[in-house]
Amino acid sequence: MMHNRRNMLRTFVFLLAISTAWIVLLRVADQAKSAASNNTQAGGLAAWEEVYSVLTSPRCINCHTATNYPQQGDDRHRHVANVIRGPEDKGVPGLNCASCHQESNADSTGAPGGHNWHLAPLSMQWQDLNDRPLLSAVVCRSVTDRSKNHNLDGPGLLKHHEEEALVLWAWNPGRRPDGTMRTLPPLSHSEFVAATRRWVEAGTPCPK
């Protein structure tokens, strides 16, 4: 009788120990997962800020206006010659983007060029109507909104940043009419793509 009781007690203690250990293990795993998730989220947001620094540089944002005209120059002044957006973001007959912008830069005359030169659609405006860059959170929400961004998911956005001709142009912007080189975005293209990749892998988080 005594022997049976002792065995039962031993089994009970053993099961209690196992259960306690299991609960502790689960909690530790959960905390580790949560910490990793926070790190991923924080890393993703930091990566987005790098991406945002490029998107709001003059080489990019000058054609992401909220107005009916593009901008030019590092001071982002209104485009000369009364150039306007037009119904398809490519100017109007008689004054198209292609009236000056050819398939590649014209360094001898200072006219920048690239394939299918055009303004970004109004859905991708990164400025307000007073030509001030929108806040990081607003641009992020816009960039990740598939109803506004030509239905691009994370990998689609990464591919766009890696391959789109007019995105690549920002790192090969050619010479100004005075012969000096146009300034580049704050990151190299490979750094920009790496930051986009980290942001995409983190689930394209946006600042609040």
Added chain:
Amino acid sequence: MATYQLSVNGKRKEVTADPSTPLLWVLREELKMTGTKYGCGVSACGACTVHVAGVATRSCIVPISLVGERPVVTIEAMHDDPVGRAVQDAWVEKDVVQCGYCQSGQIMCAVALLKATPKPTDKNIEESLGGNVCRCGTYVRIREAIKRASQQLA
């Protein structure tokens, strides 16, 4: 220097020029087609406008090396073009020209506009010719003449 085979007003033209030479200077200096004018040299005035593959193009800032196979049409060919002819007739009827220096560019843009938009509104005209500067201020007559040409072509 390089040699280029150009299509200008429907004719083949062989030109030897530095690749960086603007199309404007190839037309004026090499081909002696002086109807296209030099105004500002930085695409801000529109006086040098020609059509390249049907697109009104500022020839002062397009290097010859970037023209390629695309056909070039200048003011000299407008009298053979139905829309161009209508525009030129309207220009005469409305007595648009004062000094005339900017007018070949104005006409080339007006033709591009009418080919894309046969019945342009005032806003269409202002937008499409907004980059063509006229120091004589003939804008009102230009607008009247474009509308007249539009009527003639209807």
